[in-house]
Amino acid sequence: MIPDNVNRDLIPNELLQTWAQAVRTRITTVLQAPRSTLGHLEAALAEEAPNLLRPILETAAQRLVDQQPFHCAICHAPLRAEARHRRRTLHAVFGELPLQRDYGWCPTCDAYGHPADAALGLHAAAAASPRVQEIAALVSLRSPYAQAAQDARRLCGQSLNRASLQREAWRQGQRAIHCRQADLALARTPAGVAALSARSGTAALAPFTLIIEIDAWNIRERDDWGRTAARRRQGQEPERWHWVFTGTLFRLDQRGQTAGGRRVITQRGYVATRQSLDDFKEQLYAEALLRGLLNAEEVLIIADGAIWIWKLAEDRFKDARQRVDLFHVKEHLHELARTVFGPGTPEAQQWLQPLLRFLEQRTDGALEVLRELEALAPRLNNLAEPQQAALHREIGYFTTHHQRMDYKQAKAKGEPVGSGAVESTARQYQTRFKCTGQFWSLAGDEALLALATLYRNERWSRLFPHSDAATAKQWMAALMNETN
Numbered sequence: 417m418i419p420d421n422v423n424r425d426l427i428p429n430e431l432l433q434t435w436a437q438a439v440r441t442r443i444t445t446v447l448q449a450p451r452s453t454l455g456h457l458e459a460a461l462a463e464e465a466p467n468l469l470r471p472i473l474e475t476a477a478q479r480l481v482d483q484q485p486f487h488c489a490i491c492h493a494p495l496r497a498e499a500r501h502r503r504r505t506l507h508a509v510f511g512e513l514p515l516q517r518d519y520g521w522c523p524t525c526d527a528y529g530h531p532a533d534a535a536l537g538l539h540a541a542a543a544a545s546p547r548v549q550e551i552a553a554l555v556s557l558r559s560p561y562a563q564a565a566q567d568a569r570r571l572c573g574q575s576l577n578r579a580s581l582q583r584e585a586w587r588q589g590q591r592a593i594h595c596r597q598a599d600l601a602l603a604r605t606p607a608g609v610a611a612l613s614a615r616s617g618t619a620a621l622a623p624f625t626l627i628i629e630i631d632a633w634n635i636r637e638r639d640d641w642g643r644t645a646a647r648r649r650q651g652q653e654p655e656r657w658h659w660v661f662t663g664t665l666f667r668l669d670q671r672g673q674t675a676g677g678r679r680v681i682t683q684r685g686y687v688a689t690r691q692s693l694d695d696f697k698e699q700l701y702a703e704a705l706l707r708g709l710l711n712a713e714e715v716l717i718i719a720d721g722a723i724w725i726w727k728l729a730e731d732r733f734k735d736a737r738q739r740v741d742l743f744h745v746k747e748h749l750h751e752l753a754r755t756v757f758g759p760g761t762p763e764a765q766q767w768l769q770p771l772l773r774f775l776e777q778r779t780d781g782a783l784e785v786l787r788e789l790e791a792l793a794p795r796l797n798n799l800a801e802p803q804q805a806a807l808h809r810e811i812g813y814f815t816t817h818h819q820r821m822d823y824k825q826a827k828a829k830g831e832p833v834g835s836g837a838v839e840s841t842a843r844q845y846q847t848r849f850k851c852t853g854q855f856w857s858l859a860g861d862e863a864l865l866a867l868a869t870l871y872r873n874e875r876w877s878r879l880f881p882h883s884d885a886a887t888a889k890q891w892m893a894a895l896m897n898e899t900n
């Protein structure tokens with residue numbers, strides 16, 4: 417129990433009275449001004465609040481610092497003090513906080529440090545308090561840095577400029593990559609696999625199907641910053657498109673429908689990386705474990721026809737069923753009909769329509785389509801070479817994929833026939849990563865992709881423990897019990 421006089425020091429009466437007087441004056445001014453609105457009142461109070469809250473936060477934060485054990489972060493042995501009361505000014509939500517903390521040395525580990533920094537959220541190179549770090553990270557996920565800096569200024573009164581915001585987002589992205597690496601390391605050992613699987617919370621569920629949808633899109637990157645003109649003179653293009661591999665994972669029972677008939681997925685996992693296909697494969701596997709891979713009765717992989725996806729599936733998800741996106745398959749047939757019979761001709765439609773029906777309505781519909789394609793070949797002998805080539809390409813496509821076209825069965829089981837979920841996932845990423853005139857540096861895009869993915873996967877509290885509402889509630893309840 418904290419003594420009353422100590423609590424009074426936290427919020428001195430003098431501070432309260434001075435502040436109350438300032439607020440009264442301020443409100444009176446707003447009320448007397450012509451054309452004042454509620455917005456003016458809100459803005460005035462939002463501006464006044466830090467004058468009260470910043471000194472309170474400063475005192476409380478110094479208490480937090482002072483109550484931290486002066487222990488080595490590695491071996492937890494008491495540190496030898498190297499310097500007392502070292503000052504550091506921290507950018508926090510209500511303004512600058514000057515704080516003092518001790519600096520020590522561990523003879524065993526030969527390590528130096530400020531042990532209180534962990535409680536202040538001051539990981540390597542952090543310039544701001546945890547809440548400001550979180551605001552910087554959140555606004556950076558929504559819009560380009562210059563815009564995000566303006567939003568942070570307008571909404572939270574944070575004086576973050578474009579460069580500091582970008583630096584902070586990159587730093588948080590590195591922390592997100594670090595979290596991801598921890599999960600990937602677990603996925604490499606049997607004990608770790610069991611731990612990831614336990615985190616999925618799916619052990620006691622009724623038999624379920626885990627659906628994994630995979631796709632790729634690309635972002636524009638530029639390296640050699642500042643050397644664009646020089647490289648162009650050498651005949652080299654300084655920018656290029658680079659793949660971002662993307663996956664989304666959910667259980668079939670997490671897929672529902674709104675009253676309006678729109679498909680919704682209540683909860684799902686995300687993977688997105690501009691690293692190699694092997695990296696993506698590892699990340700997808702770890703995420704699948706976290707979404708219940710080991711407890712799933714069935715695993716279903718849905719994607720467009722790209723061969724790398726099926727290779728990945730065979731490599732990592734051997735027993736999974738595979739389905740190629742229905743829309744892509746239909747597009748193949750539409751394209752072929754245009755090529756062979758001419759765009760918009762009645763013959764094209766006449767040939768196409770039954771085939772589209774076979775696909776969705778018959779058990780072996782894709783095989784029937786394949787037979788129709790093969791039957792078409794002799795009729796095309798007198799046709800030009802490009803048309804014959806197109807037909808043979810599609811015969812190859814249906815020969816390779818017909819077993820992945822079980823649309824009638826899919827509909828009967830209430831499973832998705834297409835990879836729309838991952839396509840909408842990709843579009844969501846693209847609203848941030850494919851803005852007009854935007855280029856990414858190699859390191860910058862992976863960091864922000866990792867940060868965005870951690871956020872989507874609802875693991876934000878691994879970077880910002882204060883953001884976890886459930887934990888905060890428990891913590892408050894414990895505190896109330898203690899003080900009552």
Ligand SMILES: [Zn+2]
Nearest residue numbers: 488491522525
């Ligand atoms: Zn130590």
